[in-house]
Amino acid sequence: MTPVKDKATALVKPTSGTPFYVTGEVSESDEAWQLRISKAEGRVNGSRRLRRSIEMLILGNSLWARKIVNGQSIDLEIPKQGTQGIYRRQDLIKPLLLPVAIEDSLYPFQRSGVAWLLRNERAILADDMGLGKTAQAISGVRRLFRHGLIDSCLVIAPSTLNMNWIREAGIWAPELITVGLNPSQSERDEQWSSTMKRAHVVVTSYEQIRNKIEIFGESPPDIIIADEAHRLRNSSSQSTRGLREIKSKRFWALSGTPLENSPEDIATLLSLLFPNKFSPRNKSDKLSTLRASLSPALLRRTKEQVLGDLPDVIERTEMLSLAGKQSAAYESAEREFRLSPKENALSSFQRLLTICDIVDGESAKLDRIVEILAEIALKGEKAVVFSYTLEPLRLLEKMLTQTDPQINSILFSGELSANARDVAIQKFKNGPSSHVLLASSKIASEGLTLTEANHVLFVNRWWNPSSNQQARDRVVRIGQERIVEVRNFVISGTVEERVSELLEAKELTFEELIVALENDLKNLS
Structure with a gap:
């Protein structure tokens, strides 16, 4: 082993049996940490973070505990760069070694x-949409883990936002x-029990907490983060009742929707934040x-309040999961391609990409976009939604009318016709109640000032990066006096x-992009 960098002695208290002292010695190379754990005599000493690391490892592995008690040492190597998707028990202490x-x-x-957030164990972060509530919450949780203040985190979010x-x-x-978990009813107890023991952060949906999760009765998460927390405003909903059953010390709610106008909404949120009061x-x-x-x-900042900190353009990509019909259709199309590869690789890609947008009137992307457009309209702002196919735009127009007739798209x-196009543009630009322009990327990406x-919201993006840039620049151009938010929606795992x-690798030419996609399809087959 390389020279010892840190050393601590901890008192391990198993649920059954006699407590015993354990010493941990950490050495470090460029690639990994080496940790030797052995039985000790004496008293507790050394850094609290290293003591916590030792306790976590030994209490989580009865075999290691028996070896230590019998006088054997445990030698572990913890790589600094883990293998994606492959985790071991000792990887859980990595935040405490950093x-x-x-x-x-x-x-x-x-x-x-x-x-x-770190000063408030139970709080609502209600920043304006686009100011990075997710990044702030994750960064806060990261610091709690680094200081050894928490061992587990549960994130509850709409299912489409889990990815x-x-x-x-x-x-x-x-x-x-960080892992996602939405098991079937028959696997719930086993999946929840095993996953909470092998991850720092577990991301799940509101549907999962409608029914009791057994492990949380004896071992609740150290912190719960509830995204889109305005979904909890109904005190009698199954999700709200289910959340009450999870007794976590820390609870952070996130919402960009104003929460201070309804007595019932505020009372419900206060009861979740401070159930004893x-x-x-x-x-x-x-x-x-x-x-x-x-x-x-409650902490709420608007874009106007933090203008000096923000860039002119905030661009982000939201990763979503396929809805039910979409998922089945995608699996079928992918399986069909594997069995009988087509000569034209691009047409196969186009079919799979179309499924990512919409199948039989079902679309995870459009469900999410409707939520965002409702918030934009509520603030009196305007949005341009781009798609290079018309079917998503037609469905979105219908969904907006059904959801809220006040959102004029x-x-x-x-x-x-050329005249009708001009009328539509002028209505969008000058009509105070015209909140949304549903624009075909093929004709709206040039010549317009919006x-x-x-x-700017992209239901999908064209394979030519410059075409997407041109569409974006209808809004991001001379004359724009406000911060512009650009959102791209991408289906994860497709x-x-x-x-x-590939689109984000800006150095690729269109031809290079096509070659890369064709190679991917060959590997898929």
Whole structure:
């Protein structure tokens, strides 16, 4: 072993049997940490983080505990760069072996948000949409793990956003083992029990917490993060009732939707934050009283308030999961291709990409886009939604009408005459109630100035990166006086994810992109 870098002695207290002292010695190379654990005499000493590491390892492995008690040593090597998807028990202590200080690329207002979360065990982060609530929450959790203050984290989010949370965790807390979990009813107890023991962060859906999760009765997560927490406003919903049953010390709720206008909403959120002080029955209290009670536990910043910290354009990619019909159709199309590869690789890719957008009126992307457009309209702002196929735009227009008739959308496609196109554009630009332009990427990516909008959403992107840039630049151009948010929606685990990776490699020409996609299809076959 290389020279010992750190050493500590911990008192391990098994659930049954006599407590015993254990010493851990850590040495470090460029590639890995080496940890030797052996039985010790004496007293507790050394850093708290290393003591916590030793306790976690021994209490989590009865075989190792027996070896230590019998006088044997345990030698472990923990690689600094883990193999994706392959984790061992000792990988769980990696955050405790890393330095406490963290370097990241958060904006100053986000650092303040993280510090505020760390000061508040139970709180609501209600920043304006697009200010990075997910990044702040993950960064806060990362610091809690680094300091050894928590061992487990449960993230509850809409099912379509589960993959996005996993992706964001990989960016903002790469040393944390983050997994998604949405098991079937027959596998629930076993899957939840095993997964909580082998991961730092478990991401699940609101549907999962509707029914009791047995392991949380005896071992609740150290912190719960509830994304899109406005879904919990109904005190009688199954998700809200299920969340009450999980007794976690820390609870952070995230929502970009205003939460302070309804006594019932505030009372429900207060009852989740502080169950010993409030209940849904507090909805009969004065609105001013409820707001005063909520105020210390709520942080909300608007874009205008943090303007100096933000770039002119905020661009992000949301990773989503296929909806039910889409998933079945994708598996069928992929299986069909494997069995009988086509001569034209691009047509096979196009079919799979189309399934990622929509199947028989079902679309995970459009469900998410409707949620976002509702928030944009509520703030009185405007958005342009681009798609290079018309079917998603037609369905989105219908969904918006059904969801909220107050969200006025305008379809802009090649089917319109030149005069009708001009009328549509002027209505969008000048109509105060015209919130959304549903635009065909093929005709709206050139010649238009749409700086009245400050949101751009891509249902899909064309394979030519310059075409996507041209579409984006309808809004991001001279005359734009506000920060612009650009959102791309990508289905995780599909060819679309690969296309997204290639599109982000800006040095690729269109021809090189096509060759890369064809090679992928050959490997698929």
